[in-house]
Amino acid sequence: MEIKLFDSELKVMDILWKDGNTTAKQIAKILKEQVGWSKTTTYTVIKKCLDKGAIKRSDPNFVCSPLITKEQAQELETTELINKMYDGAADQLVASILEQKKLPPEVIQRLKKLVENLE
């Protein structure tokens, strides 16, 4: 089974692959030092991993154990998340609804020409 993971999720998985079963609290502590995430952020990412079935939670103490190996984890390619994504700040969403943001190739060509011509 292969699971596609974001970089942030891979960061959590890395710890589990390296150290084996780890409590969520410990993961949060490690990641705080490593990448400066807040506890909330780490827990959010852990939850994503749980939802994707990449890790398993056992209580007490919220111990996380990996369900997949490093080989089974795939980097998610950005292509796959596009439909629900929009770029820029969140409040740009409205702008992206009201105006077309994705450029077809011919427009790109036209823009490049424009730059040449105006130079």
Added chain:
Amino acid sequence: MTILKMSLSAAFLIMTIMVIRILALHKLPKRTFLALWGVVLCRLVIPVSFPSRFSVYTFADILNDTFGKTNAPFAFPNATTLPVAWSIHDMASPDSAVMSSSSVSLVTAVWIIGMLACILFFLMTHLCRLRDYKAALPIDNEFVKKWLHEHPIKRKVAIRQSDKISAPLTYGIFRPVVLLPKETDWTDGKRLCYIFTHEYVHIRRFDILSKYLLAASLCVHWFNPFVWVMFVLANRDIELSCDETVVRTFGETMKSEYALTLIELEEKKIKLTPLVNNFSKYAIEERINAIMKMKRTTIFGTAMTFTLVLVTILIAFVTPAAAIETDVSNEYDIYNPEIYYEEGEAVFIGTAEEQDEYSPYDEDGNTILVKRIIIDEQGEVTAVVPVENQLSENITPDMTTTFIAVNGYENVYKVSGNSPLPYYVFQQINIYAPSVWVAVIPVELQIKNK
């Protein structure tokens, strides 16, 4: 001013700016438009106009208008001061006033629900994005180190990367974070410089804050399509102005390179995005055009900017005041004596003092009863005493006490006649703030005898 009035005058401004933008986008410094949108933002959120009859009362009225109509029952501050012998009649009967106030509250309710929905929408999407952004990973390479070292800003800037975005962006007001897409090409120093400079200009100018303000005003004025247009255009203009600064920083010779950098960023996006359609004019096209057509700022341009901004401020904050004045004459019809009598009807119109002196008799010595319309020094009606409410004996008030009602008008009179007992003619008393009916004092609540 009501939200609606603010929205209307803002709509007019937005239309004007749209026209200026179409005509002179490439001719004026882009900051002009930011300043103009700033004026509109003020118009959208500040419920005051200058010059206006500014007093505590108008302020109270503004509050009233802004936060919905109140029909608070009015109690006389001092029950021993006996209220009036006059009844104040007006065109709007209490019933119809109640009706209109309930329809007003329906409108207010719809407005508030829409506003909450908008706030919820923005907040939810924004918080979701922020959650993703926060899970970005730090970048630790030579370029970033060097950049941070060479471009100190008072606030601590973090530079991170994420695989969830496809174009660079900045978020955070107090602790700004520049977020770069994972596939950023770290070998192309020049392009990176452009991108970083662009994001740094955003940070230095607190553009995020402007965007929040725009979103907030959109939430309040969600019912106004022009505000939506403004939201989109102002967001674009923030980018255009930022581009302008970047080009000025590096010198105009790099215009094309910078433009191509932007196009390439767009190109990357396409690879990632399925095409949807292509009907509209693209914001990026406008942006590229703006960059390529950028000229040195001329004195003329600067002068134009100042003039435009000044004129807009004047339009924004002075015309509505004039509009208020006209409104006064319309809305304040109830203060116009003319509406209280029919043509040909015998009436007396005068101030309270004048009416004290007024007591006409016929040949037989009987009092002639006519409708009395009491006005104040400004000629505004404070009380109407219909014939039915008058006694046929000669009422010459021997005492007239006035006190200031809540609305600041001296429209409450205590009167006693020259008969053995003082008497009071009571009917309903309506108290008006300048534009809102605020209280009814029915007969039962009035004190009849001292």
